[in-house]
Every structure is written in C-alpha cells, then in structure tokens.
Amino acid sequence: MTQHFLRVEALSKSYPGSDGTPGPAVFDDVHFTIDRGEFVVIIGHSGCGKTTILNVLAGLEQADGGHVFMDGREVGGPSLERGVVFQGHALMPWRTVLGNVAFAVGSRWPQWSREQIRTHSLKFLEMVGLAAAAGKKPHQLSGGMKQRVGIARAFAISPKMLLLDEPFGALDALSRGTIQDELLAIVHATQQTVFMITHDVDEAILLADRILLMSNGPHAKIAEMVEVTMSRSRTRETLHHDPQYYRIRNHLVDFLMRRAQTHPPSISGYDAHHIPLVRPGLDAQASPEMLLHAVSLAPQQRLVQPRQNQQACAA
Numbered sequence: 118m119t120q121h122f123l124r125v126e127a128l129s130k131s132y133p134g135s136d137g138t139p140g141p142a143v144f145d146d147v148h149f150t151i152d153r154g155e156f157v158v159i160i161g162h163s164g165c166g167k168t169t170i171l172n173v174l175a176g177l178e179q180a181d182g183g184h185v186f187m188d189g190r191e192v193g194g195p196s197l198e199r200g201v202v203f204q205g206h207a208l209m210p211w212r213t214v215l216g217n218v219a220f221a222v223g224s225r226w227p228q229w230s231r232e233q234i235r236t237h238s239l240k241f242l243e244m245v246g247l248a249a250a251a252g253k254k255p256h257q258l259s260g261g262m263k264q265r266v267g268i269a270r271a272f273a274i275s276p277k278m279l280l281l282d283e284p285f286g287a288l289d290a291l292s293r294g295t296i297q298d299e300l301l302a303i304v305h306a307t308q309q310t311v312f313m314i315t316h317d318v319d320e321a322i323l324l325a326d327r328i329l330l331m332s333n334g335p336h337a338k339i340a341e342m343v344e345v346t347m348s349r350s351r352t353r354e355t356l357h358h359d360p361q362y363y364r365i366r367n368h369l370v371d372f373l374m375r376r377a378q379t380h381p382p383s384i385s386g387y388d389a390h391h392i393p394l395v396r397p398g399l400d401a402q403a404s405p406e407m408l409l410h411a412v413s414l415a416p417q418q419r420l421v422q423p424r425q426n427q428q429a430c431a432a
C-alpha cells in the first residue's frame with residue numbers, strides 16, 4: 118500500500134447552535150491524502166469548512182470524528198512540525214521583524230546559539246526580500262511585508278508541512294502576485310509539502326499540483342480532485358498562454374457556480390473514500406465557447422454559499 122505523507126480519514130465536525138444543542142455536521146466523511154512535496158489547494162464556498170479542516174491538520178482544533186496522520190503519526194495537537202500562515206499575519210507587535218522570526222527559530226532549536234538563530238532567521242528574511250527591514254516593528258510594515266514575515270517565519274522552522282489559510286487574501290493584486298512568485302520559488306527550492314486555502318481560482322491553478330473541490334455544507338464533502346497538468350515551471354506571465362489554463366479554470370468556476378450545491382452522495386457512483394481525480398487541462402474537447410466563458414468571468418470572485426445553505430450551515 119502507498120504510504121502517503123498526510124492521510125485524512127473520515128473527518129467530521131459540527132458546532133453547537135445558539136441554543137447549545139449540536140448543530141448539523143459542517144462536513145463529514147472527508148478523506149484525502151497528500152504526498153511529500155505536493156502542493157495541494159482546497160477551494161469551496163465560504164462556510165463549507167475549509168479553515169476548520171486546516172485547523173484540524175494544524176492540531177489547533179479537534180474534529181468530532183476521524184483521524185489525521187502525518188508522516189506516520191497521528192496529529193493530536195499543535196507542533197513545530199507544521200508551519201501555519203493565516204490571512205491576519207499574527208506577528209508579535211513588540212518584536213522586530215527579525216525578532217519575530219528568531220523567536221520561532223529559537224523555539225524550534227532551543228540548543229542553538231543566538232548567532233546561529235540570527236543567521237538562520239536572516240537567511241529566510243532575505244528569501245522574501247526583507248533583510249533590510251529586519252530591525253523594523255510590524256506597525257512600520259505594509260500588509261504585504263507583514264505577510265512576508267509570516268511566510269519567512271513559517272519556512273524558517275523547516276516544517277514538515279506548511280498550512281496556508283488564504284495568506285494573500287488581504288493584499289492588493291500587485292503585492293499578491295509578487296509574493297506568490299516568492300512562495301513558489303521557496304516551495305520549489307525546499308520541496309515543501311503545502312496545504313493551502315484560497316478563494317482565487319487563478320492562484321489555485323498557478324500554485325497547486327492538485328486542487329480539492331469542496332461541496333457546500335452542511336455535510337460538505339470533497340467532491341472531486343483536479344490535477345493541474347500544466348508544467349510545474351509555470352509562471353504568472355506564461356499561465357495565460359497555455360490552453361490548459363482555460364480548461365482548468367473553466368472546470369473550477371463551473372464547479373463553484375453550479376456543481377458545488379449538489380450533494381456529492383447524490384451523484385451516481387460517488388464514494389467519499391475514492392474521490393474522482395480529473396484532468397480537465399488535458400480535455401482538448403472543451404469548446405472555444407466554454408473557454409471564452411471562462412475568460413469573461415471575474416478573476417477574483419469571492420464565492421459565497423447560496424443563502425439558504427449558509428443558514429442551514431449556521432443552524
């Protein structure tokens with residue numbers, strides 16, 4: 118049997134309603150795996166449970182049912198083996214940029230000397246172009262710079278896995294693009310295993326090896342997996358020249374606009390243990406009309422579950 122680096126089995130979670138009684142499962146019967154060095158992105162409408170899943174992988178939250186195994190061991194709580202980057206960068210405001218990274222590095226390798234910690238931290242600040250800002254405090258930085266510190270800090274502890282929860286969601290398009298490029302360069306250089314949440318389908322296609330499509334809650338599921346079959350050396354500049362890009366994008370948008378509302382078990386042949394893997398990029402049958410439709414959709418729509426589902430989720 119193949120040993121996957123990360124194995125998620127039968128995960129489920131519900132939250133109590135306002136009257137304290139258990140609510141319906143936000144998601145249940147969630148199964149997926151991630152291989153070492155793979156970059157996996159999850160997309161789905163707001164409220165379907167993506168952040169909850171990421172928090173369970175991080176060990177920050179407990180699932181009601183199911184298991185997460187990483188590198189052969191069950192995840193039971195937070196650990197420096199996993200680096201987490203949130204949309205809100207969570208920097209310590211009283212520490213400098215270098216101090217924020219050095220604190221994490223010192224916690225990871227308590228036996229290291231001050232000089233070792235400093236040199237190692239600076240190396241990662243350099244990778245995100247922030248060596249010159251090492252002495253600044255977080256309030257002196259732009260949003261993009263703060264997010265870079267968060268990324269440098271997460272990589273600097275050499276985590277076995279990096280968990281990114283919409284890390285670029287609050288950034289303007291220009292900063293977002295630059296940091297995406299930096300992230301890709303570091304991920305490729307370090308062969309880092311990554312699980313990331315985004316609402317941006319273009320970001321998903323640029324960064325991911327595989328994209329998990331999550332259906333709407335309650336009882337949300339991983340409905341399908343999309344393999345990004347374009348060359349891993351793709352860049353923001355070249356992405357749009359590849360016909361595969363439009364096919365993949367169209368497939369993702371079609372899922373979010375139309376198919377996410379369909380409850381997967383009602384799809385004939387659906388098996389939560391064996392999620393269908395599709396390669397729309399290689400589907401040369403996609404009509405020019407479909408491709409045009411994909412291009413004309415706004416690139417960074419924030420996708421929100423239809424109202425009745427959100428209420429059902431919160432009920």
Ligand SMILES: Nc1ncnc2c1ncn2[C@@H]1O[C@H](COP(=O)(O)OP(=O)(O)OP(=O)(O)O)[C@@H](O)[C@H]1O
Binds near residue numbers: 132161162163165167
């Ligand atoms: N601590 C909590 N207590 C009660 N309900 C919660 C809690 N955390 C999350 N929820 C609910 O669980 C559901 C899933 O939330 P979650 O944040 O995981 O979704 P999401 O898919 O990440 O959404 P978004 O894309 O908007 O970040 C939502 O309906 C949310 O209101």
